[in-house]
Amino acid sequence: MRDDRVMGDILEIDYQKHLDYLCTHSHDPAKVEVVFKNPNSCRTFGWQEYEQNWQAIADRYGTVERKRYLVPDECQLSRDMAGACGMFWDAVDVMEVDDYVKRLEHDRLHEYGYTAGDLALTGPVDAERAVNQGLECYILNRDGSREPVHDWEDYRKALSNGKLFGMEAGEKDILRYFKQDTVPLFNEEEMQKIYSLALQAGMENEPEGSSLLDGIIHKAECFLPGERQGEAPAKEQEVLPGDVIQ
Secondary structure (H helix, E strand, C coil): CECCECCCCECCCCHHHHHHHHHHCCCCCCEEEEEECCCCEEEEEEHHHHHHHHHHHHHHHCCEEEEEEECCCHHHHHHHHHHHHHHHHHCCCCECHHHHHHHHHHHHHHHHCCCCCCCEEECHHHHHHHHHHCCCCEEECCCCCEEECCCHHHHHHHHHCCCEEEECHHHHHHHHHHCCCCCCCCCHHHHHHHHHHHHHCCCCCCHHHHHHHHHHHHHHHHHCHHHHHCCCCCCCCCCCCCCCCC
16 A cells, blocks of 8 residues: 555466466365354364264354364465465566556446447446536447436436446546546647637637537536536527617
């Protein structure tokens, strides 16, 4: 742990190799150490004796609280277990935490039935934040389809039905900003565009920048909820002859 964060590498076990190793290097127990609950006492029995008479032993000494199997050579068992650990740690490559999490999310989506690959898995808490913030969030279906979460009621129904949620990468980046991670609201390209638009405002129309501008406006609307909830501008009225213009 460092600053309340878990640090280190993530490695996956090759379970088949691990199992094969343990089966090859297995140790048969010689004795069983048994701790009884009432009265609290510890007794040791031969393994065969305990396996064949465990019910009679429990009737005589009381409820078993815990037991431990003992092998003839504890040191050799420790060496073999250490060898098993070294084997599966050395057999795989170290993965970055983010890459590992992405792969887990990918596998979960595919097992669920959503295989389009266009959305990132989003947890219920983040999906709720996205709905509250006006971000685009989707309900994922097991047939590979998706549907947008329009409001809180859609979110609540999907959650109660065990549905998964997904968001596009760009929307998740905005969500990270609202979660107060170290992600800026606008990237460098968008900031350059903002500067360019400020210089060119009112001077010329630039259709090719509309897509980028739409994204900037969307972020601004999410950042300033009042912008999307504000009143629509008053409709202009036709001026008739004799009207006084104020």
